[in-house]
């Protein structure tokens with residue numbers, strides 16, 4: 359089953375566009391787990407079990423594991439998600455981008471070591487830095503396009519004078535992902551929920567690719583505006599929320615609180631579909 363097939367199935371089964379982001383910070387853990395980096399797996403597994411029936415995808419951010427020497431716990435968590443939530447695709451948020459020979463190693467890390475269904479990538483180094491990921495049969499890759507942070511416009515909002523029509527850099531990335539770079543049909547784009555007008559523009563230029571849309575919840579992106587701008591019946595959107603879900607409670611009821619927050623976010627996203 360390809361990444362896109364898995365995504366479509368999860369969307370339908372769970373009636374959801376919500377992706378729960380797994381960004382574990384021991385300092386923010388509740389109760390007895392607080393400050394204990396050896397409990398990263400335990401914390402995340404509880405969130406996964408509580409929300410697996412409510413999501414289109416999970417997105418662990420690799421830095422939150424690597425920063426605490428917790429790569430083994432990430433491997434364990436990936437295995438846990440495959441076993442306990444086999445219908446939910448996992449996007450490894452690694453934002454890699456390097457020359458082809460190094461990219462080959464990063465692709466092995468994401469798809470073989472961790473067994474991810476998809477990965478996030480920076481397109482800044484060009485097509486040969488993306489191509490090694492596309493060789494992995496059925497695996498997905500999301501290119502950063504118009505990111506959710508204010509500094510995203512520093513480069514992504516610049517016009518490319520050498521290209522006809524002088525598009526913004528993010529518009530050019532959207533066209534590449536929809537067309538010539540999408541060799542395996544599994545490419546997607548990252549567009550921040552904090553910029554709904556740009557989501558709409560990206561959807562015009564890339565009408566069928568999946569959009570990974572972080573920025574609702576803690577970053578203040580508007581869920582309704584996001585869905586209106588990006589959702590199409592035949593083109594998936596994956597709306598990520600991390601902190602607002604996983605830290606919904608700082609008490610021992612954190613998993614129940616995460617489930618409640620995930621349910622209300624999922625329902626708000628569903629209700630926003632035109």
Ligand SMILES: O=C(O)c1cc(=O)[nH]c(=O)n1[C@@H]1O[C@H](COP(=O)(O)O)[C@@H](O)[C@H]1O
Pocket residue numbers: 379381419451453478504505506507548549550572573574575576577598599600601602
């Ligand atoms: O690629 C991403 O996931 C990403 C792209 C982007 O433009 N903005 C963005 O916030 N992210 C990630 O999405 C998550 C957002 O987390 P919250 O702001 O807590 O919901 C973090 O893991 C970010 O690294």
